[in-house]
Amino acid sequence: MLFQMSEKIIRVLKGVKEPRRAVNDFVTESAHKSAIFRGRHEVRYDICTGCDACNKICPVDAIKMKPLPIKRPNKVPEVSLSICIFCGLCEDVCPTKPEKAIKLSGGDINMITEGTEDALDNFWVRVDVxxxxxxxxxxxxxxxxxxxxxxxxxxxxxxxxxxxxxxxxxxxx
Ligand code: SF4
Ligand code: SF4
Missing domain, CATH: 1.20.5 (Single alpha-helices involved in coiled-coils or other helix-helix interfaces)
Structure with missing residues:
Protein backbone atom coordinates (compact mmCIF):
# COMPACT_ATOMS: atom_id res chain seq x y z
CA MET A 1 0.00 0.00 0.00
CA LEU A 2 2.71 2.42 1.06
CA PHE A 3 4.76 1.35 -1.92
CA GLN A 4 1.87 1.97 -4.35
CA MET A 5 1.21 5.41 -2.85
CA SER A 6 4.86 6.42 -3.16
CA GLU A 7 4.86 5.14 -6.72
CA LYS A 8 1.87 7.37 -7.55
CA ILE A 9 3.47 10.38 -5.84
CA ILE A 10 6.66 9.85 -7.87
CA ARG A 11 4.60 9.61 -11.07
CA VAL A 12 2.71 12.84 -10.28
CA LEU A 13 5.90 14.68 -9.39
CA LYS A 14 7.50 13.47 -12.58
CA GLY A 15 4.48 14.64 -14.56
CA VAL A 16 4.61 18.09 -12.96
CA LYS A 17 8.33 18.37 -13.51
CA GLU A 18 8.33 17.13 -17.12
CA PRO A 19 4.92 18.05 -18.56
CA ARG A 20 4.07 16.29 -21.78
CA ARG A 21 2.35 18.07 -24.62
CA ALA A 22 -1.32 17.22 -24.62
CA VAL A 23 -1.97 18.45 -28.15
CA ASN A 24 -0.16 17.43 -31.31
CA ASP A 25 0.49 19.87 -34.10
CA PHE A 26 -1.81 17.98 -36.42
CA VAL A 27 -0.61 19.78 -39.51
CA THR A 28 3.00 18.69 -39.20
CA GLU A 29 2.54 15.59 -37.03
CA SER A 30 -0.12 13.08 -37.98
CA ALA A 31 -2.15 11.80 -35.06
CA HIS A 32 -2.29 8.20 -36.25
CA LYS A 33 0.92 6.35 -36.77
CA SER A 34 -0.20 2.87 -35.91
CA ALA A 35 1.23 0.10 -38.06
CA ILE A 36 -2.26 -1.27 -38.56
CA PHE A 37 -3.85 2.05 -39.47
CA ARG A 38 -6.01 1.40 -42.51
CA GLY A 39 -5.73 4.71 -44.30
CA ARG A 40 -8.04 6.20 -46.84
CA HIS A 41 -9.45 4.18 -49.72
CA GLU A 42 -7.92 3.56 -53.09
CA VAL A 43 -10.39 2.88 -55.88
CA ARG A 44 -9.32 1.21 -59.13
CA TYR A 45 -11.94 2.26 -61.70
CA ASP A 46 -10.08 0.20 -64.33
CA ILE A 47 -10.81 -3.14 -62.61
CA CYS A 48 -14.08 -2.26 -60.83
CA THR A 49 -17.10 -4.13 -62.23
CA GLY A 50 -19.68 -1.73 -60.79
CA CYS A 51 -21.30 -4.62 -58.90
CA ASP A 52 -22.41 -2.34 -56.04
CA ALA A 53 -21.39 -4.87 -53.33
CA CYS A 54 -19.19 -2.36 -51.47
CA ASN A 55 -22.02 0.15 -51.38
CA LYS A 56 -24.56 -2.42 -50.20
CA ILE A 57 -22.41 -3.77 -47.37
CA CYS A 58 -21.23 -0.43 -45.97
CA PRO A 59 -22.77 -0.26 -42.47
CA VAL A 60 -22.80 3.54 -42.29
CA ASP A 61 -23.76 4.45 -45.85
CA ALA A 62 -20.42 6.15 -46.50
CA ILE A 63 -20.30 5.06 -50.15
CA LYS A 64 -22.04 6.72 -53.06
CA MET A 65 -21.85 5.21 -56.51
CA LYS A 66 -20.75 7.57 -59.27
CA PRO A 67 -22.50 6.74 -62.57
CA LEU A 68 -20.42 6.22 -65.73
CA PRO A 69 -21.68 6.30 -69.34
CA ILE A 70 -20.43 2.76 -70.11
CA LYS A 71 -21.79 -0.73 -69.46
CA ARG A 72 -19.00 -2.11 -67.27
CA PRO A 73 -18.42 -0.56 -64.87
CA ASN A 74 -21.57 1.52 -65.13
CA LYS A 75 -20.74 3.02 -61.74
CA VAL A 76 -17.78 3.30 -59.35
CA PRO A 77 -17.69 3.90 -55.59
CA GLU A 78 -16.75 7.19 -53.94
CA VAL A 79 -16.29 7.32 -50.16
CA SER A 80 -17.20 9.99 -47.65
CA LEU A 81 -14.36 9.92 -45.13
CA SER A 82 -16.35 11.98 -42.67
CA ILE A 83 -18.86 9.10 -42.37
CA CYS A 84 -16.59 6.07 -42.89
CA ILE A 85 -15.64 4.04 -39.81
CA PHE A 86 -12.80 2.21 -41.60
CA CYS A 87 -14.23 -1.22 -40.94
CA GLY A 88 -12.83 -2.57 -44.23
CA LEU A 89 -16.00 -4.46 -45.20
CA CYS A 90 -16.07 -2.78 -48.61
CA GLU A 91 -12.60 -4.18 -49.35
CA ASP A 92 -13.49 -7.63 -47.98
CA VAL A 93 -16.59 -7.97 -50.13
CA CYS A 94 -15.08 -6.63 -53.37
CA PRO A 95 -14.99 -9.61 -55.76
CA THR A 96 -12.22 -8.52 -58.13
CA LYS A 97 -9.12 -10.72 -58.25
CA PRO A 98 -6.18 -10.78 -57.76
CA GLU A 99 -6.47 -7.11 -56.79
CA LYS A 100 -9.38 -5.47 -55.01
CA ALA A 101 -10.95 -2.58 -56.86
CA ILE A 102 -11.50 -0.84 -53.52
CA LYS A 103 -9.02 -1.13 -50.69
CA LEU A 104 -7.91 0.72 -47.63
CA SER A 105 -4.49 2.01 -48.59
CA GLY A 106 -2.97 1.57 -45.13
CA GLY A 107 -0.49 4.31 -45.77
CA ASP A 108 -2.27 7.61 -46.12
CA ILE A 109 -2.54 9.07 -42.66
CA ASN A 110 -3.04 12.72 -43.50
CA MET A 111 -6.78 13.13 -43.46
CA ILE A 112 -7.17 16.66 -42.23
CA THR A 113 -10.03 19.04 -42.96
CA GLU A 114 -10.60 22.58 -41.84
CA GLY A 115 -13.55 21.26 -39.84
CA THR A 116 -16.16 23.47 -41.48
CA GLU A 117 -19.35 21.96 -42.85
CA ASP A 118 -18.25 22.75 -46.41
CA ALA A 119 -14.90 21.06 -45.82
CA LEU A 120 -16.61 17.96 -44.42
CA ASP A 121 -18.95 17.86 -47.41
CA ASN A 122 -15.90 17.81 -49.66
CA PHE A 123 -14.03 15.24 -47.59
CA TRP A 124 -14.41 12.47 -50.11
CA VAL A 125 -12.32 9.88 -51.89
CA ARG A 126 -13.29 10.94 -55.41
CA VAL A 127 -12.68 8.83 -58.47
CA ASP A 128 -11.59 10.78 -61.53
CA VAL A 129 -12.16 8.62 -64.55
S1 SF4 B 1 -14.46 0.98 -44.63
FE1 SF4 B 1 -16.46 0.32 -43.81
S2 SF4 B 1 -17.48 2.22 -43.31
FE2 SF4 B 1 -15.78 2.78 -44.64
S3 SF4 B 1 -16.65 2.83 -46.69
FE3 SF4 B 1 -15.84 0.76 -46.37
S4 SF4 B 1 -17.58 -0.45 -45.60
FE4 SF4 B 1 -18.11 1.72 -45.38
S1 SF4 C 1 -15.22 -1.56 -55.94
FE1 SF4 C 1 -15.47 -3.80 -55.94
S2 SF4 C 1 -17.33 -4.17 -54.73
FE2 SF4 C 1 -17.33 -1.99 -55.30
S3 SF4 C 1 -18.53 -1.86 -57.19
FE3 SF4 C 1 -16.36 -2.08 -57.78
S4 SF4 C 1 -16.06 -4.28 -58.04
FE4 SF4 C 1 -17.97 -4.05 -56.87
Missing part, protein backbone atom coordinates in the same frame (compact mmCIF):
# COMPACT_ATOMS: atom_id res chain seq x y z
CA UNK A 130 -10.32 10.05 -67.58
CA UNK A 131 -12.47 10.89 -70.58
CA UNK A 132 -10.04 9.05 -72.92
CA UNK A 133 -10.46 5.85 -70.90
CA UNK A 134 -14.26 6.11 -71.14
CA UNK A 135 -14.05 6.67 -74.91
CA UNK A 136 -11.75 3.64 -75.28
CA UNK A 137 -14.16 1.49 -73.24
CA UNK A 138 -17.08 2.69 -75.37
CA UNK A 139 -15.20 1.66 -78.52
CA UNK A 140 -14.39 -1.76 -76.99
CA UNK A 141 -18.04 -2.28 -76.02
CA UNK A 142 -19.25 -1.32 -79.51
CA UNK A 143 -16.75 -3.70 -81.10
CA UNK A 144 -17.82 -6.49 -78.75
CA UNK A 145 -21.51 -5.87 -79.54
CA UNK A 146 -20.75 -5.86 -83.29
CA UNK A 147 -18.87 -9.17 -83.07
CA UNK A 148 -21.66 -10.71 -81.01
CA UNK A 149 -24.29 -9.61 -83.54
CA UNK A 150 -22.18 -11.04 -86.39
CA UNK A 151 -21.79 -14.36 -84.58
CA UNK A 152 -25.52 -14.57 -83.87
CA UNK A 153 -26.35 -13.83 -87.50
CA UNK A 154 -23.87 -16.50 -88.65
CA UNK A 155 -25.34 -19.09 -86.27
CA UNK A 156 -28.86 -18.24 -87.40
CA UNK A 157 -27.88 -18.59 -91.09
CA UNK A 158 -26.19 -21.95 -90.39
CA UNK A 159 -29.25 -23.25 -88.53
CA UNK A 160 -31.54 -22.17 -91.36
CA UNK A 161 -29.28 -23.79 -93.99
CA UNK A 162 -29.22 -27.03 -91.98
CA UNK A 163 -33.00 -26.99 -91.64
CA UNK A 164 -33.40 -26.39 -95.39
CA UNK A 165 -30.99 -29.22 -96.27
CA UNK A 166 -32.86 -31.62 -93.98
CA UNK A 167 -36.19 -30.62 -95.54
CA UNK A 168 -34.79 -31.20 -99.06
CA UNK A 169 -33.41 -34.58 -97.99
CA UNK A 170 -36.87 -35.52 -96.69
CA UNK A 171 -38.53 -34.54 -99.97
CA UNK A 172 -36.06 -36.69 -101.99
CA UNK A 173 -37.00 -39.79 -99.98
Missing amino acids: PEEWIEEKKREEEEKARKKAEMMAKKKAEAEAKKKAEAEKGEEK
Whole structure:
Protein backbone atom coordinates (compact mmCIF):
# COMPACT_ATOMS: atom_id res chain seq x y z
CA MET A 1 0.00 0.00 0.00
CA LEU A 2 2.71 2.42 1.06
CA PHE A 3 4.76 1.35 -1.92
CA GLN A 4 1.87 1.97 -4.35
CA MET A 5 1.21 5.41 -2.85
CA SER A 6 4.86 6.42 -3.16
CA GLU A 7 4.86 5.14 -6.72
CA LYS A 8 1.87 7.37 -7.55
CA ILE A 9 3.47 10.38 -5.84
CA ILE A 10 6.66 9.85 -7.87
CA ARG A 11 4.60 9.61 -11.07
CA VAL A 12 2.71 12.84 -10.28
CA LEU A 13 5.90 14.68 -9.39
CA LYS A 14 7.50 13.47 -12.58
CA GLY A 15 4.48 14.64 -14.56
CA VAL A 16 4.61 18.09 -12.96
CA LYS A 17 8.33 18.37 -13.51
CA GLU A 18 8.33 17.13 -17.12
CA PRO A 19 4.92 18.05 -18.56
CA ARG A 20 4.07 16.29 -21.78
CA ARG A 21 2.35 18.07 -24.62
CA ALA A 22 -1.32 17.22 -24.62
CA VAL A 23 -1.97 18.45 -28.15
CA ASN A 24 -0.16 17.43 -31.31
CA ASP A 25 0.49 19.87 -34.10
CA PHE A 26 -1.81 17.98 -36.42
CA VAL A 27 -0.61 19.78 -39.51
CA THR A 28 3.00 18.69 -39.20
CA GLU A 29 2.54 15.59 -37.03
CA SER A 30 -0.12 13.08 -37.98
CA ALA A 31 -2.15 11.80 -35.06
CA HIS A 32 -2.29 8.20 -36.25
CA LYS A 33 0.92 6.35 -36.77
CA SER A 34 -0.20 2.87 -35.91
CA ALA A 35 1.23 0.10 -38.06
CA ILE A 36 -2.26 -1.27 -38.56
CA PHE A 37 -3.85 2.05 -39.47
CA ARG A 38 -6.01 1.40 -42.51
CA GLY A 39 -5.73 4.71 -44.30
CA ARG A 40 -8.04 6.20 -46.84
CA HIS A 41 -9.45 4.18 -49.72
CA GLU A 42 -7.92 3.56 -53.09
CA VAL A 43 -10.39 2.88 -55.88
CA ARG A 44 -9.32 1.21 -59.13
CA TYR A 45 -11.94 2.26 -61.70
CA ASP A 46 -10.08 0.20 -64.33
CA ILE A 47 -10.81 -3.14 -62.61
CA CYS A 48 -14.08 -2.26 -60.83
CA THR A 49 -17.10 -4.13 -62.23
CA GLY A 50 -19.68 -1.73 -60.79
CA CYS A 51 -21.30 -4.62 -58.90
CA ASP A 52 -22.41 -2.34 -56.04
CA ALA A 53 -21.39 -4.87 -53.33
CA CYS A 54 -19.19 -2.36 -51.47
CA ASN A 55 -22.02 0.15 -51.38
CA LYS A 56 -24.56 -2.42 -50.20
CA ILE A 57 -22.41 -3.77 -47.37
CA CYS A 58 -21.23 -0.43 -45.97
CA PRO A 59 -22.77 -0.26 -42.47
CA VAL A 60 -22.80 3.54 -42.29
CA ASP A 61 -23.76 4.45 -45.85
CA ALA A 62 -20.42 6.15 -46.50
CA ILE A 63 -20.30 5.06 -50.15
CA LYS A 64 -22.04 6.72 -53.06
CA MET A 65 -21.85 5.21 -56.51
CA LYS A 66 -20.75 7.57 -59.27
CA PRO A 67 -22.50 6.74 -62.57
CA LEU A 68 -20.42 6.22 -65.73
CA PRO A 69 -21.68 6.30 -69.34
CA ILE A 70 -20.43 2.76 -70.11
CA LYS A 71 -21.79 -0.73 -69.46
CA ARG A 72 -19.00 -2.11 -67.27
CA PRO A 73 -18.42 -0.56 -64.87
CA ASN A 74 -21.57 1.52 -65.13
CA LYS A 75 -20.74 3.02 -61.74
CA VAL A 76 -17.78 3.30 -59.35
CA PRO A 77 -17.69 3.90 -55.59
CA GLU A 78 -16.75 7.19 -53.94
CA VAL A 79 -16.29 7.32 -50.16
CA SER A 80 -17.20 9.99 -47.65
CA LEU A 81 -14.36 9.92 -45.13
CA SER A 82 -16.35 11.98 -42.67
CA ILE A 83 -18.86 9.10 -42.37
CA CYS A 84 -16.59 6.07 -42.89
CA ILE A 85 -15.64 4.04 -39.81
CA PHE A 86 -12.80 2.21 -41.60
CA CYS A 87 -14.23 -1.22 -40.94
CA GLY A 88 -12.83 -2.57 -44.23
CA LEU A 89 -16.00 -4.46 -45.20
CA CYS A 90 -16.07 -2.78 -48.61
CA GLU A 91 -12.60 -4.18 -49.35
CA ASP A 92 -13.49 -7.63 -47.98
CA VAL A 93 -16.59 -7.97 -50.13
CA CYS A 94 -15.08 -6.63 -53.37
CA PRO A 95 -14.99 -9.61 -55.76
CA THR A 96 -12.22 -8.52 -58.13
CA LYS A 97 -9.12 -10.72 -58.25
CA PRO A 98 -6.18 -10.78 -57.76
CA GLU A 99 -6.47 -7.11 -56.79
CA LYS A 100 -9.38 -5.47 -55.01
CA ALA A 101 -10.95 -2.58 -56.86
CA ILE A 102 -11.50 -0.84 -53.52
CA LYS A 103 -9.02 -1.13 -50.69
CA LEU A 104 -7.91 0.72 -47.63
CA SER A 105 -4.49 2.01 -48.59
CA GLY A 106 -2.97 1.57 -45.13
CA GLY A 107 -0.49 4.31 -45.77
CA ASP A 108 -2.27 7.61 -46.12
CA ILE A 109 -2.54 9.07 -42.66
CA ASN A 110 -3.04 12.72 -43.50
CA MET A 111 -6.78 13.13 -43.46
CA ILE A 112 -7.17 16.66 -42.23
CA THR A 113 -10.03 19.04 -42.96
CA GLU A 114 -10.60 22.58 -41.84
CA GLY A 115 -13.55 21.26 -39.84
CA THR A 116 -16.16 23.47 -41.48
CA GLU A 117 -19.35 21.96 -42.85
CA ASP A 118 -18.25 22.75 -46.41
CA ALA A 119 -14.90 21.06 -45.82
CA LEU A 120 -16.61 17.96 -44.42
CA ASP A 121 -18.95 17.86 -47.41
CA ASN A 122 -15.90 17.81 -49.66
CA PHE A 123 -14.03 15.24 -47.59
CA TRP A 124 -14.41 12.47 -50.11
CA VAL A 125 -12.32 9.88 -51.89
CA ARG A 126 -13.29 10.94 -55.41
CA VAL A 127 -12.68 8.83 -58.47
CA ASP A 128 -11.59 10.78 -61.53
CA VAL A 129 -12.16 8.62 -64.55
CA PRO A 130 -10.32 10.05 -67.58
CA GLU A 131 -12.47 10.89 -70.58
CA GLU A 132 -10.04 9.05 -72.92
CA TRP A 133 -10.46 5.85 -70.90
CA ILE A 134 -14.26 6.11 -71.14
CA GLU A 135 -14.05 6.67 -74.91
CA GLU A 136 -11.75 3.64 -75.28
CA LYS A 137 -14.16 1.49 -73.24
CA LYS A 138 -17.08 2.69 -75.37
CA ARG A 139 -15.20 1.66 -78.52
CA GLU A 140 -14.39 -1.76 -76.99
CA GLU A 141 -18.04 -2.28 -76.02
CA GLU A 142 -19.25 -1.32 -79.51
CA GLU A 143 -16.75 -3.70 -81.10
CA LYS A 144 -17.82 -6.49 -78.75
CA ALA A 145 -21.51 -5.87 -79.54
CA ARG A 146 -20.75 -5.86 -83.29
CA LYS A 147 -18.87 -9.17 -83.07
CA LYS A 148 -21.66 -10.71 -81.01
CA ALA A 149 -24.29 -9.61 -83.54
CA GLU A 150 -22.18 -11.04 -86.39
CA MET A 151 -21.79 -14.36 -84.58
CA MET A 152 -25.52 -14.57 -83.87
CA ALA A 153 -26.35 -13.83 -87.50
CA LYS A 154 -23.87 -16.50 -88.65
CA LYS A 155 -25.34 -19.09 -86.27
CA LYS A 156 -28.86 -18.24 -87.40
CA ALA A 157 -27.88 -18.59 -91.09
CA GLU A 158 -26.19 -21.95 -90.39
CA ALA A 159 -29.25 -23.25 -88.53
CA GLU A 160 -31.54 -22.17 -91.36
CA ALA A 161 -29.28 -23.79 -93.99
CA LYS A 162 -29.22 -27.03 -91.98
CA LYS A 163 -33.00 -26.99 -91.64
CA LYS A 164 -33.40 -26.39 -95.39
CA ALA A 165 -30.99 -29.22 -96.27
CA GLU A 166 -32.86 -31.62 -93.98
CA ALA A 167 -36.19 -30.62 -95.54
CA GLU A 168 -34.79 -31.20 -99.06
CA LYS A 169 -33.41 -34.58 -97.99
CA GLY A 170 -36.87 -35.52 -96.69
CA GLU A 171 -38.53 -34.54 -99.97
CA GLU A 172 -36.06 -36.69 -101.99
CA LYS A 173 -37.00 -39.79 -99.98
S1 SF4 B 1 -14.46 0.98 -44.63
FE1 SF4 B 1 -16.46 0.32 -43.81
S2 SF4 B 1 -17.48 2.22 -43.31
FE2 SF4 B 1 -15.78 2.78 -44.64
S3 SF4 B 1 -16.65 2.83 -46.69
FE3 SF4 B 1 -15.84 0.76 -46.37
S4 SF4 B 1 -17.58 -0.45 -45.60
FE4 SF4 B 1 -18.11 1.72 -45.38
S1 SF4 C 1 -15.22 -1.56 -55.94
FE1 SF4 C 1 -15.47 -3.80 -55.94
S2 SF4 C 1 -17.33 -4.17 -54.73
FE2 SF4 C 1 -17.33 -1.99 -55.30
S3 SF4 C 1 -18.53 -1.86 -57.19
FE3 SF4 C 1 -16.36 -2.08 -57.78
S4 SF4 C 1 -16.06 -4.28 -58.04
FE4 SF4 C 1 -17.97 -4.05 -56.87
